[in-house]
Amino acid sequence: MVENGFKFRNYQGDAPPRFANTSEEECARILDYYEVPWMYEPRTFVLERDEEGNVIEAFTPDFYLPEQDLFIELTTMKQAHVTRKNTKIRKLRERFPEINIKLFYKRDFLKLAEKYGLRTERE
Numbered sequence: 001m002v003e004n005g006f007k008f009r010n011y012q013g014d015a016p017p018r019f020a021n022t023s024e025e026e027c028a029r030i031l032d033y034y035e036v037p038w039m040y041e042p043r044t045f046v047l048e049r050d051e052e053g054n055v056i057e058a059f060t061p062d063f064y065l066p067e068q069d070l071f072i073e074l075t076t077m078k079q080a081h082v083t084r085k086n087t088k089i090r091k092l093r094e095r096f097p098e099i100n101i102k103l104f105y106k107r108d109f110l111k112l113a114e115k116y117g118l119r120t121e122r123e
Contacts, residue, residue: 061101071102085103
């Protein structure tokens with residue numbers, strides 16, 4: 001799979017990934033470098049429905065690692081917005097206790113980026 005001139009060898013999806021930001025693309029490169037099979041946004045979890053059954057809140061984690069049965073969500077946004085993402089992950093864990101998910105905060109990603117010389121988005 002080729003995205004932005006980079007060939008992903010361990011991508012497991014059907015359609016090319018369309019990353020929302022540079023941090024997601026760099027995370028994909030790390031996974032690929034270490035030969036970890038991964039998928040990008042493969043599943044959306046319904047967190048809340050209205051009385052008619054319409055979806056009013058859903059959550060799509062950024063990555064899924066099938067060999068580890070683990071979803072990964074990156075949050076490199078401003079800390080003021082992180083609370084909302086934490087709330088969604090809490091709801092996901094309540095409604096889907098069998099789902100394994102790990103949230104990587106901005107500080108976690110910046111440590112990885114520094115270690116591997118990756119580019120990061122300016123905020």
